Amino acid sequence: MSVVGFDVGFMSCYVAVARAGGIETVANEYSDRSTPSCVSFGPRNRSVGAAAKSQVVTNCKNTVQGFKRFHGRAFSDPYVQRVKNNLVYDIAQMPTGTAGIKVMYMEEEKVFSIEQVTAMLLTKLKETAEHALKKPVADCVVSVPCYYTDAERRSVVDAAQIAGLNCLRLMNETTAVALAYGIYKQDLPAPEEKARNVVFVDLGHCGYQTSVCAFNKGKLKVLATACDPELGGKDFDEVLVKHFCEEFGKKYKLDVKTKPRALVRLYQECEKLKKLMSANSSDLPLNIECFMNDIDVSGKLNRVQFEEMCADIFARVELPLQNLLEHAKLKKDDIYAVEIVGGASRIPALKERISKFFGKELNTTLNADEAVARGCALQCAILSPAFKVREFSITDIVPYPVSLKWHSAAEEGLSDCEVFPKNHAAPFSKVLTFYRREPFSLEAYYNCSNELPYPDPTIGQFLIQKVVPQASGESSKVKVKVRVNIHGIFSVSSASLVEVQKSDETEEPMETEQANEKEGESKMQTDQEEQQGQGEGQKETTEEKPPRENEEMETTPEEGKGEKKSDQPPQAKKPKVKTKVLDLPIENSPQWQLAEDMLNLFVENEGKMIMQDKLEKERNDAKNYVEEYVYDMRDKLHGMLEKFVGESDRDALSLKLEDTETWLYEDGEDQAKQVYIDKLTELKKLGQPIQERYTEAEERPKAFDELGKQIQQYMKFVEAYKIKEEQYDHLDEADVTKVDKITNDAMIWMNSAMNQQSKQSLTLVPSVKVTDIKAKTKELFLACNPTVSKPKPKVELPKEDTPAEQNGPVNGQEKPQEESADKGTSETTGNPSSETTENKPDMDLD
Numbered sequence: 120m121s122v123v124g125f126d127v128g129f130m131s132c133y134v135a136v137a138r139a140g141g142i143e144t145v146a147n148e149y150s151d152r153s154t155p156s157c158v159s160f161g162p163r164n165r166s167v168g169a170a171a172k173s174q175v176v177t178n179c180k181n182t183v184q185g186f187k188r189f190h191g192r193a194f195s196d197p198y199v200q201r202v203k204n205n206l207v208y209d210i211a212q213m214p215t216g217t218a219g220i221k222v223m224y225m226e227e228e229k230v231f232s233i234e235q236v237t238a239m240l241l242t243k244l245k246e247t248a249e250h251a252l253k254k255p256v257a258d259c260v261v262s263v264p265c266y267y268t269d270a271e272r273r274s275v276v277d278a279a280q281i282a283g284l285n286c287l288r289l290m291n292e293t294t295a296v297a298l299a300y301g302i303y304k305q306d307l308p309a310p311e312e313k314a315r316n317v318v319f320v321d322l323g324h325c326g327y328q329t330s331v332c333a334f335n336k337g338k339l340k341v342l343a344t345a346c347d348p349e350l351g352g353k354d355f356d357e358v359l360v361k362h363f364c365e366e367f368g369k370k371y372k373l374d375v376k377t378k379p380r381a382l383v384r385l386y387q388e389c390e391k392l393k394k395l396m397s398a399n400s401s402d403l404p405l406n407i408e409c410f411m412n413d414i415d416v417s418g419k420l421n422r423v424q425f426e427e428m429c430a431d432i433f434a435r436v437e438l439p440l441q442n443l444l445e446h447a448k449l450k451k452d453d454i455y456a457v458e459i460v461g462g463a464s465r466i467p468a469l470k471e472r473i474s475k476f477f478g479k480e481l482n483t484t485l486n487a488d489e490a491v492a493r494g495c496a497l498q499c500a501i502l503s504p505a506f507k508v509r510e511f512s513i514t515d516i517v518p519y520p521v522s523l524k525w526h527s528a529a530e531e532g533l534s535d536c537e538v539f540p541k542n543h544a545a546p547f548s549k550v551l552t553f554y555r556r557e558p559f560s561l562e563a564y565y566n567c568s569n570e571l572p573y574p575d576p577t578i579g580q581f582l583i584q585k586v587v588p589q590a591s592g593e594s595s596k597v598k599v600k601v602r603v604n605i606h607g608i609f610s611v612s613s614a615s616l617v618e619v620q621k622s623d624e625t626e627e628p629m630e631t632e633q634a635n636e637k638e639g640e641s642k643m644q645t646d647q648e649e650q651q652g653q654g655e656g657q658k659e660t661t662e663e664k665p666p667r668e669n670e671e672m673e674t675t676p677e678e679g680k681g682e683k684k685s686d687q688p689p690q691a692k693k694p695k696v697k698t699k700v701l702d703l704p705i706e707n708s709p710q711w712q713l714a715e716d717m718l719n720l721f722v723e724n725e726g727k728m729i730m731q732d733k734l735e736k737e738r739n740d741a742k743n744y745v746e747e748y749v750y751d752m753r754d755k756l757h758g759m760l761e762k763f764v765g766e767s768d769r770d771a772l773s774l775k776l777e778d779t780e781t782w783l784y785e786d787g788e789d790q791a792k793q794v795y796i797d798k799l800t801e802l803k804k805l806g807q808p809i810q811e812r813y814t815e816a817e818e819r820p821k822a823f824d825e826l827g828k829q830i831q832q833y834m835k836f837v838e839a840y841k842i843k844e845e846q847y848d849h850l851d852e853a854d855v856t857k858v859d860k861i862t863n864d865a866m867i868w869m870n871s872a873m874n875q876q877s878k879q880s881l882t883l884v885p886s887v888k889v890t891d892i893k894a895k896t897k898e899l900f901l902a903c904n905p906t907v908s909k910p911k912p913k914v915e916l917p918k919e920d921t922p923a924e925q926n927g928p929v930n931g932q933e934k935p936q937e938e939s940a941d942k943g944t945s946e947t948t949g950n951p952s953s954e955t956t957e958n959k960p961d962m963d964l965d
Contacts, residue, residue, distance in 0.1 A: 120505040121256040123248045124295070124495025127240065127263075127275075129187050129325040129351070130462070131155055133489050134248050135496035137506055142496045144489045145251035153488065154247065157184040158239050160224040164735035165728060167243035179207045179383050181222040185353075188325060189233045190278075191270030191711050194218045196574055207379045217711055225731075234274055234713065235721055238281035242729065245282060257285045258503065260495040263607075264326050265291035265518055266346045268571065269563075269578045270711045272608050277713045281721045287502045289606035293319050293330035294515050295494025296460055297339055300485055302497055302511050307336045315455045316342070318443070320473055320481075321491075322461040325351040329439050331447045331454070340514040343446035343542050345439040348572040350432065352393070352463035358428050359389035359420070363405065366418050373411050381411045396422045397465045426468045436472045446542055451477055460487045517543045521578065521609055522566040523551075523601070525559055537566060538601055539609075548602045548612070554594035558586045561599070563609055579709035581611040586703065589618065597703070614703040734792070741795035746783055748799060749776050752806050763812040765882040772805045808884070815885045819876070822892035826869055829896055833862040833903050846911075854906040865899045 122137035131153045135144045144152050149169050159171035159182040166174060174182050185206075192199050194212035203210040211221040211230045219230040241261075248256045261284075263275055272289055279286040296319050301307065308315055314333035321328045327350040333340045363385060364375045375381050388405055395403050400422045410416040426433070444451065459473065459481045474481050486493070498513070500506040517539045524535035538549060553559070563578035565571050589595050596617040603609050713721070753776050756769055764772070779787075779802060787798070837859045840847045847855075872887040879886045 120503050121248070121252060121254065121258050122496060122499045122503050122506055123252075123256050123259040124492050124497070124499055125241065125244050125259055125261045126292075126295075126489075126492035126495060127187065127237070127244075127261060128156055128491075129185055129323060129353075131488075132240065132244055133492035134244050134251075135489065135492035136248055136251055137496050137500045137503075142493050142500075143251075144486075144492055145247060147247045148250075154244060155184070156187065156240060157182060158186075158236055159183075160222040160229075162223075162226045163738075164732045165224070165239060167239055175387070176380055176383050179379050181208065181224070183208050183220050183222065183236060185325070186220060186233055186236050189218045190237070190274040191233075191268065191272075192218050192573075193575070193711070198572075198574070207383055215711070215713075215717070232713075232721070234278040234281060235725070237275065237278035238721070238725055239728075241279060241282035241284060242725065245284060257283070258287055258499065259284050260288045260290050260295075260499040260502070261286050262292045262295050262491045262495050263289050264346070264348070265293050265328050265330065265344045266326070266348050266572055267607070268519070268565070268573045269607075269609050269709070270573070272606055273709060273712055276606060276608070277718060277721075280718065281725050283722075283725075286606070288498055289608075290495050290498050291330075291341075291344070291515060291607070292323075292491045293321055293328050293344060294332075294339075294341055294513065295491045295498065296321060296458070296485060297330065297332040297341065297494070298497050298511070298513060299490045299494035300458055301332070301334045301339050302509060304334065307334050310335045310338060314340070316447075316449060316453050318440075318454050318457045318477070320440075320457065320459045320461075320464065322459070322463040322469060323351055324462055325353050327351060327436070327439060329443045331443055331449065337510045338512050338514075340544075341516045342449070343443055344516065344518055345443035345446060347435060347439050350435050352466075354432050355393055355425075355429055355463070355466070356386060356389050358432070359393060359425070360385055362420070362428060363389065363418055367410075367416050370418075371411075371414055371416055373414065373416070375411065378411055384410065392420065393425075394465075396420070396425050397467060422467070429468070433468055433472055436469060437476050440473070440476050454479070456482050458482045458485055460485050460490045462488060515545045515607070517541065517545050517547075517603055517607070519565045519567050519571060521563060521603070523561050523563055525553075525561050535566075538563075539603055541567065543603075545603045545607060546605045548600055551599045551601060553597045553599060555583075555586050555597055556588040556594050558582060558584045561611060563601075563611075575710065577710050578609050579707065579712070581708070582706040583611075583614045584704045584706060586616060610707065610709075611705055614705055616701040616703055618699040618701065619697070738792040738795070741792045741799070742783070742787075742790075745779065745787075745795050745799045745802070748802055748806070749780050749783070752776055752802070756809075760809050760813050762881050763816065764809045768805070768809070768882070772809070775802060775805060812881065812883075812885065815889055816881060818889045819885070819887075819892065822889045822896070823869065823873060826865070826892055826896045826899070829899055830862055830866050830869065833858055833899070833907065834866075836903075836907050837862065849911045850906065850909060854909075858903045858906050861899065861902050865895060868895060 124135040124142075126133040126135075132155075133144055133152060134147075134154070135142055137143075146152050147154050147168060151169065154168040155172040157168065157171040157175065159166040159174040159178055161174075161178070161181070165171075171182055172184075175184070188202070189199060189210070193216050194210070195216070196218070199210060199218050209221040211219050213219040213230065213232055217232065219232050220236055221228065221230045223229070224231075245256050245259075248259075259279070261275060261279055263272060267275075275289060276286055297317070300317065300319070312335070314335050316331055316333055318329065318331050325348075327347040328344065329346065330344040331342045333342055360382075367373045367375055373381075375385060384407060388407055392403060392405050402419050402421045404417060404419045406415070406417045408415050454477060457473065457477050457479050459470065463469065464487055470481055497508070500508045501511065501513075518541070520537055520541045520543075521539040522535050522537045524533050526532070527534040536551075538551070539545075539547065559582075561581045561583065563581065565573075565576040565578065568576050583597065583599065586595060586597055596619065598615050598617060599611060600613045601609070602612045752772070756764065756773060779798060782798075787794070836847070837855060840850065840855045869892075872892070875886045
């Protein structure tokens with residue numbers, strides 16, 4: 120099971136994986152841990168990440184970045200309409216009404232949904248993780264800004280599904296940072312002690328998020344969050360771009376905004392200048408060659424001027440911090456530490472403002488860029504059974520208050536109820552009780568339109584079906600379970616009809632709609648106690664597993680207790696009550712939710728595009744192999760291969776290489792993969808023999824040397840045998856004579872081959888090949904080695920027994936002693952019969 124965390128940022132992404140040694144942020148194919156959030160579309164394939172970013176200038180209309188902000192938004196959204204005018208690429212309307220991205224892909228105009236484009240980026244990140252882990256990746260945790268609404272979160276979950284990922288949790292970025300901070304802390308207060316409050320400030324490229332978390336040993340609880348989705352590093356870039364547009368307009372008479380390519384280049388240079396100013400307070404230059412109309416432009420700026428231009432942006436930093444403390448009901452003195460992360464957090468003026476607000480030095484113990492990805496990987500490890508992680512429970516919160524409204528039968532109008540107030544714990548479930556005669560609809564919405572960074576507060580419509588009155592004609596009791604799940608997404612997870620069969624006493628149905636809401640609130644309280652008892656929502660899977668019957672049983676005893684307390688005296692008189700629970704179907708219509716068939720179509724299309732990218736890569740590789748062979752062979756023909764090719768062959772091959780090079784940049788610019796393979800084969804027919812002659816000449820001396828050493832070794836062996844060296848006296852003369860003959864034959868063959876090859880021209884096929892020499896060496900070894908390495912017969916054991924027998928027998932007791940010696944050897948060797956036969960010649964000698 121894979122354990123992977125993805126931090127999908129506005130400008131760049133990070134991938135963290137869990138290994139045996141801990142959490143590691145992995146690098147992509149460019150050895151860079153940061154992968155640009157960029158997708159580029161071409162006539163034959165897509166490019167994602169660094170390859171796409173390199174096309175931002177050259178293919179600006181079809182290269183998209185910053186699409187993270189369009190998740191779950193309608194095309195008519197005022198934010199989309201305002202932002203699209205500043206984009207180089209085009210935003211279009213999808214058939215469902217959401218915003219899509221219009222590009223030229225495969226030489227056709229295509230409109231891709233935001234989910235599809237994000238899925239392309241996730242596919243790339245998935246490949247990076249798979250390359251690092253050397254195994255397939257499916258399970259993961261993906262980060263989202265804490266201010267994301269229900270529609271935006273659903274959009275990201277759909278994108279992960281399109282990319283073939285099983286998203287175990289959508290994790291708020293600030294919560295991921297808090298987890299990365301707290302899980303390794305050894306000095307956190309005990310559970311019964313006062314919690315340690317830490318503020319986390321995450322200032323990224325397009326969003327400003329803050330959260331305050333309470334830490335105890337093994338426990339993290341988010342108390343409150345506050346944010347400004349419109350404040351980020353991009354705002355400082357905008358100020359710089361605006362400044363230099365005006366300066367270049369006055370200085371060079373250039374209208375930069377009319378040229379998208381020039382504008383993109385200016386954005387890139389301004390971003391670099393902003394980073395340089397964070398480290399340097401002196402004047403810094405900005406130079407761009409051939410900026411517009413072949414004009415080189417230049418300018419300069421320093422940090423003081425930059426801070427003056429951005430004074431109104433810096434002023435927006437403090438308001439979310441004030442709101443954070445108000446929502447958490449904390450004072451500045453209650454804050455233990457302030458941790459700051461995010462790319463834009465490196466701007467000195469921002470750090471100074473935040474530090475001054477809290478009256479504390481800011482902490483930078485976490486990696487500003489990688490903390491979110493590491494926190495996501497840690498959360499994935501906690502949710503995964505494959506890793507054993509220190510016990511650490513995480514309680515997140517609901518960022519905006521969620522309410523339900525419905526048509527009230529009694530009041531003939533709309534009724535509403537706040538189900539989850541702001542900063543309510545999540546994930547969480549509540550059970551509401553309704554008394555209805557027919558199917559009814561619930562509409563979920565955010566009741567804080569002034570706080571919401573989203574124009575439409577609607578979450579979705581939920582139709583409770585098959586509701587019928589009781590047999591007596593009275594309203595039926597309907598229990599509806601609502602939930603904010605582990606992703607922070609609201610849903611009506613179940614509904615059930617409770618049929619009550621009892622006698623004349625009918626106290627309960629007399630409750631009014633208002634009383635029902637109160638009853639629902641009491642049940643909510645019961646659920647809350649149960650939820651906290653389960654570890655405050657540490658694992659979503661454990662909360663959703665209990666069956667519906669158990670859930671009813673959890674709330675029913677609470678009702679039973681109340682009845683016993685209020686009606687205990689007449690308990691004997693009260694008749695038995697039979698309850699039957701029926702599940703009711705629910706028709707969910709979340710806002711901007713992708714339909715199942717549309718989602719399946721996007722999954723299928725993503726698979727096709729992945730295959731097309733793979734085929735295009737193979738085609739490009741085949742083309743590159745041809746180009747590489749042309750350049751490589753051309754250099755070698757006048758270098759290392761010069762002695763091994765004749766004049767005519769060199770001219771023919773040089774001409775062929777030149778023709779192929781011309782073809783590559785003309786007709787061969789865009790050919791099928793097989794055409795390049797055939798072209799390479801054609802070239803190798805001429806070039807391969809030359810390279811083989813070179814290889815033969817390089818390896819032949821070594822092969823002859825090995826054969827010569829072998830011959831010399833066996834000749835020495837024959838010489839040693841002839842002078843009757845003791846180590847070879849056990850060998851048969853015929854075998855040694857055979858070795859002598861084979862060795863002499865090999866010597867004659869080698870001398871003949873070497874003489875013949877020395878007369879042969881290097882431009883011709885060698886008269887003897889390295890394979891022939893190696894075969895001769897092997898043949899010689901197989902023929903001679905059995906004789907040379909034949910061991911002497913083993914006679915050591917009888918020599919040891921003889922002295923024992925000579926010392927042993929006394930006064931004619933030789934035979935019994937011999938028998939005892941035989942028994943002794945049979946016991947030690949375990950082979951008495953062989954020992955007996957070996958002892959006989961010794962006795963004869965005696």
